[in-house]
Amino acid sequence: MSKLDINDLVDNKTGRxxxxxxxxxxxxxxxxxxxxxxxxxxLAHESQITKPGDYFRTFMGEDEVLVVRQKDQxxxxxxxxxxxxxxxxCKADNGNARRFVCNYHGWSFGPDGSLTGVPLEEDAYxxxxxxxxxxxxxxxxxxxxxxxxxxxxxxxxxxxxxxxGEMKWYLDVWLDAMPEGTELIGSAQKxxxxxxxxxxxxxxCGDGYHLGWAHxxxxxxxxxxxxxxxxxGNTDIDSSTAMSVTGMNGHSVLSTLDGYAGYAFYPExxxxxxxxxxxxxxxxxxxxxxxxxxxxGSQINLTVFPNVQMLPGLNWFRVYHPKGPGKMExxxxxxxDKEMSDELKQMILDNVCRTFGAxxxxxxxxxxxxxxxxxxxxxxxxxHQDIYTNMAMGKERSDPDMxxxxxxxxxxxxxxxxxYRRWQEMMTAESWDQVPDYNSxxxxxxxxxx
Amino acid sequence: MSGPLPALNPVDAxxxxxxxxxxxxxxRLLDNEQYEDWLEMLTDDVHYYxxxxxxxxxxxxxxxxxPLEANIFNDKKKHLQLRVDRFRTNFVWSENPQNQLCHxxxxxxxxxxxxxxxxxxxxxxxxxxxxLDGEERRMIVSRTDTWRVEGDKVKLAxxxxxxxxxxxxxxNLNVFF
Numbered sequence: 001m002s003k004l005d006i007n008d009l010v011d012n013k014t015g016r017x018x019x020x021x022x023x024x025x026x027x028x029x030x031x032x033x034x035x036x037x038x039x040x041x042x043l044a045h046e047s048q049i050t051k052p053g054d055y056f057r058t059f060m061g062e063d064e065v066l067v068v069r070q071k072d073q074x075x076x077x078x079x080x081x082x083x084x085x086x087x088x089x090c091k092a093d094n095g096n097a098r099r100f101v102c103n104y105h106g107w108s109f110g111p112d113g114s115l116t117g118v119p120l121e122e123d124a125y126x127x128x129x130x131x132x133x134x135x136x137x138x139x140x141x142x143x144x145x146x147x148x149x150x151x152x153x154x155x156x157x158x159x160x161x162x163x164x165g166e167m168k169w170y171l172d173v174w175l176d177a178m179p180e181g182t183e184l185i186g187s188a189q190k191x192x193x194x195x196x197x198x199x200x201x202x203x204x205c206g207d208g209y210h211l212g213w214a215h216x217x218x219x220x221x222x223x224x225x226x227x228x229x230x231x232x233g234n235t236d237i238d239s240s241t242a243m244s245v246t247g248m249n250g251h252s253v254l255s256t257l258d259g260y261a262g263y264a265f266y267p268e269x270x271x272x273x274x275x276x277x278x279x280x281x282x283x284x285x286x287x288x289x290x291x292x293x294x295x296x297g298s299q300i301n302l303t304v305f306p307n308v309q310m311l312p313g314l315n316w317f318r319v320y321h322p323k324g325p326g327k328m329e330x331x332x333x334x335x336x337d338k339e340m341s342d343e344l345k346q347m348i349l350d351n352v353c354r355t356f357g358a359x360x361x362x363x364x365x366x367x368x369x370x371x372x373x374x375x376x377x378x379x380x381x382x383x384h385q386d387i388y389t390n391m392a393m394g395k396e397r398s399d400p401d402m403x404x405x406x407x408x409x410x411x412x413x414x415x416x417x418x419x420y421r422r423w424q425e426m427m428t429a430e431s432w433d434q435v436p437d438y439n440s441x442x443x444x445x446x447x448x449x450x
Numbered sequence: 451m452s453g454p455l456p457a458l459n460p461v462d463a464x465x466x467x468x469x470x471x472x473x474x475x476x477x478r479l480l481d482n483e484q485y486e487d488w489l490e491m492l493t494d495d496v497h498y499y500x501x502x503x504x505x506x507x508x509x510x511x512x513x514x515x516x517p518l519e520a521n522i523f524n525d526k527k528k529h530l531q532l533r534v535d536r537f538r539t540n541f542v543w544s545e546n547p548q549n550q551l552c553h554x555x556x557x558x559x560x561x562x563x564x565x566x567x568x569x570x571x572x573x574x575x576x577x578x579x580x581x582l583d584g585e586e587r588r589m590i591v592s593r594t595d596t597w598r599v600e601g602d603k604v605k606l607a608x609x610x611x612x613x614x615x616x617x618x619x620x621x622n623l624n625v626f627f
Contacts, residue, residue: 093616095510186520187504191618217541221532232541267532329617334520342518350524354532358522358613359500359623361536367621368544368582 010424015390015417022196023377028325035306035426036061038154040163042308042319043067046147047183053096053111059321068111077151078113078136146175166403166439167251173295174312177283180338188331189357195370197322205252205303206244206415218361225264229410239409247405247444250305250422252415261299262313266351271344305422315348316356332357389413398441405441459559469560469571477553485534493607498525500611550580567599575627587620591627
């Protein structure tokens with residue numbers, strides 16, 4: 001098959017995507033190199049690895065990595081593969097290790113990734129092995145933003161702060177709202193789907209349209225508050241009470257503006273409502289009235305390009321790990337404010353497992369839709385059809401008080417369009433110099449591809 | 451009875467058969483989606499609990515251990531009722547057309563407890579699902595139950611479940627185990 005021209009596969013001006021981007025192995029391989037090989041990817045939450053030697057095993061694209069807390073409290077990450085014959089070094093999900101020993105021939109590596117022990121080094125290798133050349137391959141850059149540890153394989157990538165850009169203003173609504181910040185609780189709920197990794201990102205980053213329809217069942221039984229911008233069955237909505245925000249280098253936000261609806265899908269949300277009321281002044285003093293009153297406590301979907309999503313209120317945090325063009329693993333944790341009482345944390349944990357996660361009633365609605373959007377592309381005629389995210393094009397606006405490009409309402413496709421725009425920009429750029437930087441409507445228009 | 455359970459269950463054959471019939475009957479109700487009848491088999495204070503599996507090395511502790519646990523299920527009766535209510539809205543598209551569902555029950559063991567009218571019952575359930583265009587999924591769950599006499603019935607008061615999969619192999623868990 002000839003090489004596909006990525007420029008033809010996505011058209012931002014019409015909101016078009018070729019379905020080949022969800023199916024073709026060569027597109028997928030290019031994603032591994034151009035997107036997962038260069039973008040900042042979520043590695044761990046600081047609260048998961050607090051003591052020296054604490055480690056967490058995860059993925060960056062399809063590359064398996066170990067994220068390890070060092071003696072000096074810094075964090076390193078390296079490929080989970082022995083430099084001798086390539087075996088996997090660590091099979092546990094997490095733990096605390098003084099060294100990582102390969103099961104194959106017993107080579108051992110320190111928490112910093114250096115090769116420290118080789119059995120029969122003298123008798124068999126005749127001391128000819130230069131151990132300093134066989135340390136584990138390091139992730140080029142590792143950096144944290146307010147508790148979230150990210151890494152990139154690309155030494156040329158911009159700093160994490162620059163990569164997040166204006167998205168930080170919105171991320172802080174969760175990560176920096178309360179003085180002590182956030183923590184993840186427990187291990188990840190891992191679910192394997194036969195789904196292309198982009199589809200669940202698209203589903204959560206901006207698609208409020210599906211909520212009232214795909215989730216009509218659970219919304220009927222689990223809603224404890226009215227959300228004016230949503231309705232079961234998508235019968236009528238008030239778009240003035242919510243917004244989607246994007247631009248911001250491909251990151252995006254979908255949010256109500258009521259300050260409470262994050263807890264709308266808790267059958268009994270009173271404990272959470274009390275927490276919001278008790279702490280709103282604190283948050284407003286830290287983040288200002290706008291974020292304190294309108295965003296904090298609202299139903300917010302935060303997406304960091306390419307594959308991280310956080311929903312304060314529903315209080316889950318998620319990463320999608322690609323496993324081939326037609327498969328991915330979804331890892332979901334509960335994330336809470338450290339200041340919350342154990343009683344509230346427990347209530348949140350229990351609601352996370354009822355709403356999102358393996359047995360979550362919302363997640364259990366999404367699976368089949370996203371699977372079919374992927375597997376239907378096995379048909380040659382089907383995958384040579386284009387699909388569109390073209391709702392409300394040209395209705396974007398700016399707001400002097402908030403960063404990003406804004407469209408009113410929860411129901412829209414602006415964020416999805418920018419997700420695919422960023423995807424295309426990363427897929428086609430040969431270096432970071434060619435990746436446009438935009439955080440406003442003007443910048444986004446000025447850098448738009450013809 | 452506290453401490454480790456003995457290798458052989460000490461209940462008489464009649465008691466054992468009673469619980470075998472209860473578990474088989476329960477499985478049939480779930481296969482037939484008779485969820486309201488199933489809820490009737492549970493005590494009002496039932497605790498339906500499935501913690502998250504985590505795989506860590508034998509000689510290390512689970513560093514993700516938090517005083518609070520993440521679970522797949524941690525439901526009281528009202529939450530199980532909520533899940534049933536969702537099915538009954540007829541808006542759960544993934545259950546339409548109806549999926550083939552079989553609860554295969556095995557490894558049943560019955561132990562008396564220190565409390566009169568209360569038993570500890572161990573069993574395993576293999577949930578076999580055949581969905582969509584014949585896609586097959588099989589999930590195996592180990593169950594440790596407490597069953598208790600309530601009125602003229604024996605009801606399920608606690609189900610502690612071990613989900614024997616590191617990664618959930620299906621797109622939804624629209625099932626009870």
